Amino acid sequence: MGQELRVHQVSKHKKSEPGFLLFSWPSMQLHEDASRWIARLARTNSQRHQRNMAYAIAYWHTYCLTAGIDYRRACADDLSDFGDALAEAVSEKTGRPLSAGTISKRMEAVIAYYIAGEDHGWYLTALDFAHALATNSKSDTAFQTTHAQPINDSVRHLIPRYERSETDIRPLSPEALVSLLEHLGPSEEESGKCGHFQRDRIVAEWMAYVGLRLSEIVGDEDNQGLSVHQFSTLNFDPNHLFDHSIVRVLGKGAKYRNVAVPNWLILRTKNYIATERASAVAHIKHPTSKLIVAHRTAGNSTRGKPITGRWYEHLFAKACLEAKLIAIEEIHAANSNQKRRVEMARHSPHDLRHTYAVMTYFAERELGNLEPWKPIQAQLGHRYLRTTIETYLSYVSVMNEWGRDLRRMSVRELAGVPLA
Missing domain, CATH: 1.10.443.10 (Intergrase catalytic core)
Known part of the structure; x- marks a missing residue:
C-alpha cells in the first residue's frame, strides 16, 4: 500500500447509491474497509456527508501510513496523536490552521469508522485489547505498551471541545x-x-x-x-x-x-x-x-x-x-x-x-x-x-x-x- 489515501468520486449518483471510493496512491489499490464503510453511509446520509466522511478517513489512513501504524490495531493513543497532528496542520485551501470544529469532526468520523469496524470484524474488539494486555508473551510487548484502549465511544473525551462564541x-x-x-x-x-x-x-x-x-x-x-x-x-x-x-x-x-x-x-x-x-x-x-x-x-x-x-x-x-x-x-x-x-x-x-x-x-x-x-x-x-x-x-x-x-x-x- 502507498503512503497516501485519496478519495475518488465514482460519478454523479443518487442519494442512495455509493459514490466515493478510497484508493492508495500511487498504486491505486482499493481500500476495501474504508470504501465499504462509505458505501454504507450512502443508504441514510447525504452526498455531502459521505464526501466529508470519506476525506476524514482518507486523512486518518494517510496519517497511519506515514506513522507506520497498522490501522486494524490502532488505539486511543494513536487517535490522540492524530488530533495533535491536525492541530498543527494548515489547510491547503485557505493557508490557515484547521479550526477546532474541523479537527473535532474528523476525529468523530474516525471513531464512527472504528465502531463500524468492530461490528464488521476487521477491527479488534475491547475484549481483544483486554486479552492482549493480560498476555505476558514477548510478542505482545509492543502492543501492551502502546495499545491500551480501543477506539470507540469511550474515547470521545479525546476530541477537542469547541463552543460557539460571539466571535x-x-x-x-x-x-x-x-x-x-x-x-x-x-x-x-x-x-x-x-x-x-x-x-x-x-x-x-x-x-x-x-x-x-x-x-x-x-x-x-x-x-x-x-x-x-x-x-x-x-x-x-x-x-x-x-x-x-x-x-x-x-x-x-x-x-x-x-x-x-x-x-x-x-x-x-x-x-x-x-x-x-x-x-x-x-x-x-x-x-x-x-x-x-x-x-x-x-x-x-x-x-x-x-x-x-x-x-x-x-x-x-x-x-x-x-x-x-x-x-x-x-x-x-x-x-x-x-x-x-x-x-x-x-x-x-x-x-x-x-x-x-x-x-x-x-x-x-x-x-x-x-x-x-x-x-x-x-x-x-x-x-x-x-x-x-x-x-x-x-x-x-x-x-x-x-x-x-x-x-x-x-x-x-x-x-x-x-x-x-
Whole structure:
C-alpha cells in the first residue's frame, strides 16, 4: 500500500447509491474497509456527508501510513496523536490552521469508522485489547505498551471541545449591509439605468431578509434550491410591499419549511425571472427549473446553467473586498513554511443569515415581543429553540448599539425600497 489515501468520486449518483471510493496512491489499490464503510453511509446520509466522511478517513489512513501504524490495531493513543497532528496542520485551501470544529469532526468520523469496524470484524474488539494486555508473551510487548484502549465511544473525551462564541457570529451592520448590496448589484429601481445585473444582489437579499442558507437558494447536490415554478403560481399583493407571503423551501436534512418573504422581494425575484433570467435561458431547449442561473453574457457552455454555491461565494468575496469589508490575515504560502499578510473578505454569505437573525431579534423586541427567538427559530429552520438562543444570545447581549442602528435606519432604507 502507498503512503497516501485519496478519495475518488465514482460519478454523479443518487442519494442512495455509493459514490466515493478510497484508493492508495500511487498504486491505486482499493481500500476495501474504508470504501465499504462509505458505501454504507450512502443508504441514510447525504452526498455531502459521505464526501466529508470519506476525506476524514482518507486523512486518518494517510496519517497511519506515514506513522507506520497498522490501522486494524490502532488505539486511543494513536487517535490522540492524530488530533495533535491536525492541530498543527494548515489547510491547503485557505493557508490557515484547521479550526477546532474541523479537527473535532474528523476525529468523530474516525471513531464512527472504528465502531463500524468492530461490528464488521476487521477491527479488534475491547475484549481483544483486554486479552492482549493480560498476555505476558514477548510478542505482545509492543502492543501492551502502546495499545491500551480501543477506539470507540469511550474515547470521545479525546476530541477537542469547541463552543460557539460571539466571535463566530459576524452579522453585518446596517451600513455595511447597504454597501455590500450596492457592490453585489443595483437595486431594481436603478438596474434599468446602469444595465447591471441584479442576480447576485437578489441572492444576498434572500439570505439577509429571509434568513435562507445559500444552498437553499442556489441548490447543491442535496438540495434543488429555489425554483421558478414556486413563483409562477405564487399570489401576493404588490400594493403592500412590506406585507409577507409564504414560500415553501427545502432545508437541511431534506426537510421542508414555510418561510415568510416580504412582498417586495417576491416582486423583485419575479422581475428577475421575467427579464434577466429569461434572457439567460432563451437559447436553451430544455432550461433548468432552478431560479439562479449564469448570466446571458457567460460563455456558451455555462450561459443559463445553474450557478454553484462555491461560485457565488467567490462573487461575494469579491464584493466584500470592493466594499472595503476586509480583514488582514497571515496565511501560509503554498509549499512554504513562510507566512504572508493578505487582505481577505471579512464576511461570508452565511453571515447574511446571521444578519437576518440579529436584525429580526431587535425588530421583534422593538415591537414588544418578549419571546423574539420563536419566530427566528421557525424562519431559520432550527430543530430546537435552544440552538437559536445559544447561537445568538451572547452576541445580541453585548451589541445593543446594533439595535440602535437598526432603529435609526429603517428596513425600507436597508432594502432600498421606496417608501411610497
